[in-house]
């Protein structure tokens with residue numbers, strides 16, 4: 001679907017309801033309308049720049065554009081483009097954790113949760129292959145039975 005070609009910033013501007021030749025930045029709209037309306041005192045009705053179905057007198061239009069429901073919808077739509085890109089949150093937990101695996105840093109702050117997690121992982125036979133785990137179980141059983149005989 002080939003639409004009309006606009007310059008990238010074209011849609012950032014709002015067409016002035018008083019004079020379609022005027023293109024206004026949304027943030028400047030209220031200021032512009034206040035000034036521009038003075039030149040259009042004689043005109044009867046003007047169209048809302050956000051919805052051409054909204055027809056108001058010059059005086060009413062100045063207040064309408066502030067409350068127009070289509071304006072808030074438009075600005076909600078545009079807002080994400082104007083926000084700076086979200087910076088990735090530094091994941092301190094992951095860094096701290098990976099450092100603790102390889103070495104024992106002289107930690108000035110003792111972190112019990114990190115210690116517990118580490119201790120748990122070491123005891124957990126998850127990494128061992130099934131055969132090794134079975135072998136371990138067998139040897140433990142044997143050791144237990146041998147101890148019982150004493």
Ligand SMILES: [Zn+2]
Nearest residue numbers: 016019022036
């Ligand atoms: Zn204007």
Ligand SMILES: [Zn+2]
Nearest residue numbers: 048051054068
């Ligand atoms: Zn409107």
